[in-house]
Every structure is written in C-alpha cells, then in structure tokens.
Amino acid sequence: MSNNLDLKKGLNIPVKGAAAPEVIQTVSPDIVAVKPTDFKGLVPRLLVKEGDIVKAGSPVMADKQRPEILLTSPVSGTVQQVVRGEKRKLLAVVVKADAKQEYVDFGAKAPASAAETKDLLLKSGLWGALIQRPYGVMAGPEDTPKAIFVSSFCTAPLAADFEFTLGDSLKDIQAGIDALAKVAPVHVSVKKGSNTFAQLKNATLHTVSGPHPAGNVGVQISHIAPIMKGDLVWTLSLLHLAAIGHVINTGKLDLTRKVAVTGPAAPKTGYVQCLPGTPVKAITAADPDVRIIGGNVLTGETLGAEGYLGFFENQLTLLREGYEREWFGWAKPLRPKVYSSSWCYFSWLTPKKQYDMDTNLHGGPRAFVETKCFEDVTPMDIFPIYLIKACLAGDIEKMEKFGIYEVLPEDLALCDYVDPSKNEIQAIIQKGIDLMIKEMA
Amino acid sequence: MADEKKPGLFEKGGKLYWLHSSIDAFDTFLRVPGTVTFKGAHVRDGIDLKRVMIMVVIALVPAALFGMYNVGLQTSTLYGLDWGFWNMFWYGLLRMLPLFVVSYVVGLAIEFGSSQIRGEEVNEGYLVTGFLIPLIVPVDVPLWMLALAVAFSVIFVKEVFGGTGMNIWNPALVARAFLFFSYPSSMSGSSVWVSKTWVPALKDVDAISAATPLAIAHDGAFDAATGAVGQYSFMDMVWGFVPGSTGETSVIAILIGALILVWTGVASWKIMVSSLAGGLLVGWLGQLAGATAVPCYYQLVMGGFLFGSVFMATDPVTAAQTETGKWIYGFLVGALAVVVRLWNPGYMEGMMLAILLMNTMAPLIDHCVVSSHTSRRAKKALTA
Numbered sequence: 104m105s106n107n108l109d110l111k112k113g114l115n116i117p118v119k120g121a122a123a124p125e126v127i128q129t130v131s132p133d134i135v136a137v138k139p140t141d142f143k144g145l146v147p148r149l150l151v152k153e154g155d156i157v158k159a160g161s162p163v164m165a166d167k168q169r170p171e172i173l174l175t176s177p178v179s180g181t182v183q184q185v186v187r188g189e190k191r192k193l194l195a196v197v198v199k200a201d202a203k204q205e206y207v208d209f210g211a212k213a214p215a216s217a218a219e220t221k222d223l224l225l226k227s228g229l230w231g232a233l234i235q236r237p238y239g240v241m242a243g244p245e246d247t248p249k250a251i252f253v254s255s256f257c258t259a260p261l262a263a264d265f266e267f268t269l270g271d272s273l274k275d276i277q278a279g280i281d282a283l284a285k286v287a288p289v290h291v292s293v294k295k296g297s298n299t300f301a302q303l304k305n306a307t308l309h310t311v312s313g314p315h316p317a318g319n320v321g322v323q324i325s326h327i328a329p330i331m332k333g334d335l336v337w338t339l340s341l342l343h344l345a346a347i348g349h350v351i352n353t354g355k356l357d358l359t360r361k362v363a364v365t366g367p368a369a370p371k372t373g374y375v376q377c378l379p380g381t382p383v384k385a386i387t388a389a390d391p392d393v394r395i396i397g398g399n400v401l402t403g404e405t406l407g408a409e410g411y412l413g414f415f416e417n418q419l420t421l422l423r424e425g426y427e428r429e430w431f432g433w434a435k436p437l438r439p440k441v442y443s444s445s446w447c448y449f450s451w452l453t454p455k456k457q458y459d460m461d462t463n464l465h466g467g468p469r470a471f472v473e474t475k476c477f478e479d480v481t482p483m484d485i486f487p488i489y490l491i492k493a494c495l496a497g498d499i500e501k502m503e504k505f506g507i508y509e510v511l512p513e514d515l516a517l518c519d520y521v522d523p524s525k526n527e528i529q530a531i532i533q534k535g536i537d538l539m540i541k542e543m544a
Numbered sequence: 545m546a547d548e549k550k551p552g553l554f555e556k557g558g559k560l561y562w563l564h565s566s567i568d569a570f571d572t573f574l575r576v577p578g579t580v581t582f583k584g585a586h587v588r589d590g591i592d593l594k595r596v597m598i599m600v601v602i603a604l605v606p607a608a609l610f611g612m613y614n615v616g617l618q619t620s621t622l623y624g625l626d627w628g629f630w631n632m633f634w635y636g637l638l639r640m641l642p643l644f645v646v647s648y649v650v651g652l653a654i655e656f657g658s659s660q661i662r663g664e665e666v667n668e669g670y671l672v673t674g675f676l677i678p679l680i681v682p683v684d685v686p687l688w689m690l691a692l693a694v695a696f697s698v699i700f701v702k703e704v705f706g707g708t709g710m711n712i713w714n715p716a717l718v719a720r721a722f723l724f725f726s727y728p729s730s731m732s733g734s735s736v737w738v739s740k741t742w743v744p745a746l747k748d749v750d751a752i753s754a755a756t757p758l759a760i761a762h763d764g765a766f767d768a769a770t771g772a773v774g775q776y777s778f779m780d781m782v783w784g785f786v787p788g789s790t791g792e793t794s795v796i797a798i799l800i801g802a803l804i805l806v807w808t809g810v811a812s813w814k815i816m817v818s819s820l821a822g823g824l825l826v827g828w829l830g831q832l833a834g835a836t837a838v839p840c841y842y843q844l845v846m847g848g849f850l851f852g853s854v855f856m857a858t859d860p861v862t863a864a865q866t867e868t869g870k871w872i873y874g875f876l877v878g879a880l881a882v883v884v885r886l887w888n889p890g891y892m893e894g895m896m897l898a899i900l901l902m903n904t905m906a907p908l909i910d911h912c913v914v915s916s917h918t919s920r921r922a923k924k925a926l927t928a
Contacts, residue, residue, distance in 0.1 A: 400586045516584070
C-alpha cells in the first residue's frame with residue numbers, strides 16, 4: 104500500500120477556457136429535472152404524478168428491483184411534467200420550484216452504525232452517488248465494500264477546482280467521511296502540495312501527483328489496492344461526500360454546487376452556483392453551433408441547449424462543432440491552431456499555449472496501428488491494447504486477465520483522444536463492461 | 545473539387561455510391577474530413593494515420609535521395625566514366641522513377657479495389673510500403689516482376705488479412721522475398737546491384753562484376769590491415785558509396801531517417817537499439833568463433849542491416865506490441881540476421897528473412913510478455 108503516488112504517464116490537454124475561481128452568477132431555476140439516466144444500473148419506477156407537491160428531499164423515483172433506493176427532488180415545488188422517450192422510457196421528472204424552499208427533515212445527527220449510514224443515504228436520495236467498482240454501476244445496498252475511495256481533486260481538462268468549490272465545506276466532508284467509515288475504511292487521495300483536504304481525519308490519506316488521469320479515482324485505486332476478481336469497492340465524488348455531510352450536519356438535502364462553466368466557446372467562463380437538474384440555458388448562453396457538454400471534454404455527455412445539468416456534473420464545457428475542413432491538414436508542416444501531443448506536429452514548441460479546440464475528429468477511423476500512445480497515457484499496471492482487443496472480441500476470460508475489473512471508460516478516456524486510428528476506446532471498454540455485467544450476473 | 549462532385553452521385557443511394565471508398569480517399573487526401581466526434585472524448589488529437597505515414601516517408605527521403613545519386617555513381621564507376629554529381633543523380637532519378645510509379649500504381653490500385661470491396665475508407669499504409677519497395681530491390685529489376693511482387697504482397701500479405709493494421713508480415717519485405725525466391729537470378733549474384741547503363745554500346749558488358757561489400761566479405765576478401773572490404777573502405781560504407789539496393793547503402797542517410805522516426809515517436813527506438821545490439825553481439829561471437837574476420841561493427845554498416853533495423857523491423861503493425869517485447873524482438877532480429885550472414889554458405893544477406901521470421905514470432909513474444917505480466921498480477925492479488 105502506498106501513501107504517496109507520483110504518476111508520470113498521462114496528458115494534460117491544453118484546451119482554452121479555464122474558469123477563474125470566482126462565482127459569476129447564482130441561479131435559482133424555475134424548473135429542475137431529476138434524470139434517472141444519470142444513474143447506471145438503475146431501472147426507475149415513478150413515485151409521483153404530475154401535479155404532486157414535493158419538498159427538497161422527497162422521493163420522486165425508486166429502483167424497480169431494489170425499491171429502497173430512492174431518487175429525491177433537489178427542490179420543493181410541484182411536479183410539472185414526466186418526460187418520456189422512445190418506448191415510454193422514463194427520461195426525467197421536471198419539478199417547478201417554489202419561491203420559498205422547504206426541506207424534508209432527515210434529522211441532524213451522525214449515524215451510529217453502518218446500517219444507519221446506509222439508511223440515511225437511501226432515504227435522502229444520495230445512495231446513487233455511490234459507484235461500485237468493478238463495472239461502475241450504482242452500489243448495492245446489501246453489499247459491504249472492501250473500502251471506499253474518494254479523490255479530492257480532478258485533473259480532467261478544465262475541471263472544477265474542489266479547493267475553490269468545496270474548500271469551505273470541510274466540516275461537511277469530515278461528517279461524510281465519519282459516516283461512511285462506519286461502512287468500510289475510507290481512502291482519500293489528496294493533490295500533492297495541497298493543504299486543504301490534507302486536514303481530513305478518520306480516513307487513509309494518499310498524496311498523488313501527475314498529469315491527467317492522476318486525479319481519477321480508478322487510477323488511484325489501481326495503485327493503492329488493485330481490484331481483482333471478487334473484490335468490491337465503492338467510490339464517490341467529493342461533491343457528494345460534502346452533500347452527505349451536509350445532511351448529517353443540518354438534516355437538509357442541499358445539493359447546491361458551484362458549477363464551472365468552461366471551454367473555448369463559453370461566452371463567459373467562471374463558476375455558477377446552482378442545483379443539479381438546472382436547465383442548461385439558465386446557466387449559460389451558447390450559439391447554435393456550439394456543443395454543450397455536461398462534464399469535461401474527455402468523458403462528458405452532450406447535453407444540448409435544452410438539457411439539464413446531471414446529478415454527477417459540476418462542470419459545463421462549451422465547444423464549437425468542428426465542421427470546417429482544412430486543406431491538406433494532415434500534410435501541412437505547421438498547424439498552429441491544432442494541438443497534437445504527438446511529436447509529428449510542432450505543438451511541443453509551444454508547451455504553454457492553450458488551444459481553441461473544436462469537436463473535429465481530425466481523421467478517419469482505421470485499424471489499430473500505434474500501440475505505445477495508449478500506454479503513455481495510461482498510468483495503470485495494465486496493457487491497454489490487450490484489454491481493448493479482449494473487449495472487442497468479447498472474451499470474458501481475457502478481459503478478466505487484462506484488468507477489466509480495474510477500469511471504467513473514464514480511466515482510458517485519453518486513449519480516445521490520442522489514438523491516430525480514431526477508435527472509440529471508451530465505447531469499446533463500456534461494451535466490455537456491459538458484457539461482464541451480463542455474463543457474471 | 546472532389547467535394548463538389550459528392551452530393552447526389554456519390555452519396556448513399558446515388559448512382560455511383562459504390563465508388564464512395566475511392567472518392568472519400570481523394571476527398572480526405574485533399575481536406576481533413578469535417579467529421580465531428582459523436583461519442584467518447586469530444587476533442588481529439590491532431591494526429592491521424594496519414595500524418596504518421598507521411599512522417600515515415602519523410603524519414604525515408606534522405607536515404608532515397610542519396611540512393612539515387614549512388615545509383616548513378618556506381619554505374620559511372622563500373623564503366624570507368626566520370627559523369628559528375630548532377631548527371632549521376634539524374635541518372636539515378638530516371639532509373640528509380642519507373643520503379644516508384646509501378647510500385648504505387650499497382651499497389652494503390654489493389655488497395656483502392658480492396659477498400660471498395662470492403663466498403664471501408666482507403667488506408668494510408670501503402671504510402672510507406674510503396675515508397676519502401678523500390679528502395680530495397682535491385683534498380684534494374686524488370687518492371688513486370690516488380691508489379692507481380694507488389695501485387696502478390698499487397699493481396700496475399702495485406703488485403704486477405706483485412707488491410708493495414710491486420711497484416712502479420714511487412715508487405716514491403718514480402719515483395720522483396722517474393723522476387724528473391726521466384727526470380728533469384730535477378731535478385732542475387734554479383735552483377736545485379738549496379739544498374740547497367742542505357743547506352744547501347746556499353747550495355748553488353750555482362751561479365752562486369754560489382755559485388756556488394758557484404759558479398760565480398762562473405763568470400764573472405766577482408767583486409768585486416770587497412771580495414772577495407774575488397775575495394776571499399778569502412779568510410780565508403782558509412783557514406784554509402786558502395787553497390788547495394790538503392791536505399792540501404794548510406795549509413796548517414798539512414799541515421800537521419802532514424803532520428804526523424806525516433807524524434808516523432810513513430811518508430812520504436814527500443815527495436816532499433818536492441819537490433820543493433822543483437823547484430824553486434826553475434827558479429828562479435830562470430831569473430832571469436834572464427835566464422836569471419838570482419839569486425840562486428842562492420843555488420844551494422846554492410847548490406848541492408850541498418851535499413852532493416854530502422855525502417856522495416858520497426859513497422860508498428862508487424863513488430864512486437866509490448867514494450868518489453870520490443871527489446872526481445874529487436875534483439876532477435878539483429879542476432880538472427882548476422883547468424884544467417886555468418887553461418888550460411890549460400891545466402892549472404894540475412895536481414896530480410898530475420899525480420900520476416902521475427903514478424904511471425906512477434907505475437908508469441910508478446911504472448912509471453914503479457915502472460916508473465918498477468919501471472920505477476922494474479923500473485924499480487926493473492927498477497928494483497
């Protein structure tokens with residue numbers, strides 16, 4: 104077990120549009136959406152109908168198989184609409200917010216046992232914040248994990264800075280750790296040189312340094328205690344750890360967060376204080392040819408101008424769609440506007456430059472040719488290319504051998520980025536994981 | 545241009561849709577596609593396979609340019625003429641041009657046809673293969689033979705496996721091996737490596753020999769006192785003023801290419817270094833065992849050793865894929881090549897067959913590396 108990780112492999116993508124640490128706006132939205140699609144492994148069952156009155160913390164949905172898992176409304180108000188998609192798939196429950204917020208009282212007291220902690224999480228709707236590894240699905244209430252891992256920093260491109268957004272919530276975070284420590288040992292990784300979160304107690308602290316994906320909890324776990332067959336660990340975001348602590352300290356579910364509005368196409372970058380489920384258009388304006396991504400450029404989902412901020416998201420990234428076609432782009436000696444981490448271009452001459460990136464693929468899909476580029480951005484004890492090929496082949500035994508239990512698509516997101524053959528590595532890994540879930544169930 | 549033709553005619557449902565692979569190939573050759581990401585990472589690196597392949601071609605240019613000059617130089621020397629630098633270069637260029645044309649036309653035609661059949665985009669792998677083949681065959685090779693060899697290697701070594709990225713053997717080397725085994729008289733002996741002139745009066749001097757240093761050393765004509773192999777000094781071989789296939793002679797030009805490949809990260813320096821180490825070691829053992837009088841470092845500058853180590857063994861598709869595997873693979877390529885050179889009565893150039901053999905073995909090497917890694921991981925899991 105290591106308490107100090109210095110990771111060398113990885114890549115910080117120099118995309119323009121970081122958010123300066125100041126709150127530029129506080130949004131109290133008219134409507135807020137609860138999206139069951141945010142939670143992997145949840146089959147939603149509706150608990151409310153249009154016109155129902157809810158408080159902040161009232162359940163609106165439950166899991167079909169495990170009815171004790173609840174999704175709760177982040178605001179008090181009236182259920183305005185139940186949004187369904189194809190085959191009546193439940194997409195969102197939209198709640199019209201009251202002017203004055205009322206909260207369900209969960210009782211401001213620290214849980215005395217593992218059972219009490221689990222109970223509080225289930226009731227408050229924060230259970231969904233617990234992600235199980237392997238597979239990256241919602242944790243099961245019956246399970247007891249080997250350990251719980253939290254990363255207190257994020258290295259993804261333009262990611263929100265937890266020191267700024269949660270630096271003043273140390274008391275809540277500590278209360279969250281104390282409650283979870285009743286369930287399993289808690290590990291928190293702290294950015295090397297940061298003092299804020301190094302003060303946390305009742306958890307094993309690990310200092311971590313290195314380029315992205317050093318801040319990914321999966322990468323940290325693979326160095327602290329690799330997940331092997333039969334292991335089960337939980338992870339959660341510092342964001343939700345603070346929310347759990349807030350419920351314990353005040354009895355109220357308050358998911359208000361500072362969301363980083365970032366990216367080269369953002370009209371104004373900075374932090375916006377709002378709730379998950381807030382309509383994107385209430386947070387930022389965008390041109391029609393701009394892609395609005397919930398999360399970062401590597402792993403985020405396209406929300407669109409009509410979308411709602413997701414439960415796990417504390418960042419919006421705005422990128423221009425890259426439809427323009429560049430004459431002889433691949434053959435030009437110099438392409439000052441395009442960044443490449445490969446030394447086949449001359450980006451290495453300008454290491455400090457930030458690039459106005461767009462969504463162009465910069466090439467067409469091909470068979471795998473380069474192999475070392477994947478290893479250079481994967482600071483884990485695995486062979487990415489072999490794992491990827493095992494996933495493509497659907498070979499369970501090989502996937503196990505090559506470490507499918509240790510990874511989620513986000514941990515190999517940089518492989519997507521660097522691949523000259525433009526393969527969709529994250530999609531391949533996700534397909535492999537889905538197959539594992541199906542076959543191992 | 546190509547883009548204006550696209551709507552309707554070549555789009556799905558259009559009359560000429562079946563040609564879309566070829567049209568796309570020309571279109572994306574001219575302009576970067578306007579495709580945007582739709583899943584996975586939203587931004588992508590500027591690198592693509594076209595850029596990777598063009599880097600290899602650029603790295604080959606010094607060797608090709610020097611080779612053209614050397615073609616002229618060797619011919620001029622053979623006939624006892626003094627043409628001067630530019631005439632030598634022009635002669636070489638004119639001799640090489642048909643080879644490049646045939647190599648690219650035949651290879652690309654098959655590549656486009658196969659992509660059409662598969663309905664995929666045309667892969668740019670042949671940009672490199674087509675440039676390599678003329679550099680590793682005798683300059684006087686009949687063009688129909690070259691066409692046949694190119695067709696054989698592209699069809700049976702690449703396309704039947706699914707195109708670039710799926711092949712097991714290096715297509716350029718297989719083209720050479722095809723020529724070597726099918727038409728040995730055009731591929732070996734002491735008179736094929738220097739181009740005969742086009743001047744009719746000079747043409748019929750068949751008896752003239754222009755053996756490569758490798759062949760001379762093989763026959764034992766090594767002068768330990770001066771360090772010369774036949775009439776060629778060590779520095780002649782470093783500069784490349786010796787007979788041989790067009791690309792392989794100049795150590796300096798190849799090293800410039802190696803620098804480009806290593807700097808850009810396109811080829812693995814581990815394979816290059818370990819291949820040289822393997823060649824040196826076996827060359828040295830050969831000296832100790834009395835198999836040759838030639839010092840071991842001569843093995844690196846004679847024949848196609850360096851060219852093979854830098855440009856052929858490092859092909860990312862056919863080489864070992866794991867980093868540890870690359871060390872082993874490269875070392876065995878170098879070692880085997882010199883083994884063939886020293887302990888083989890008939891055939892003096894071992895590089896081609898050494899690389900092809902190791903291409904075959906590369907998956908096995910990787911398998912061993914990966915297996916030992918996974919069993920180490922499994923042990924770690926038990927103790928953790």
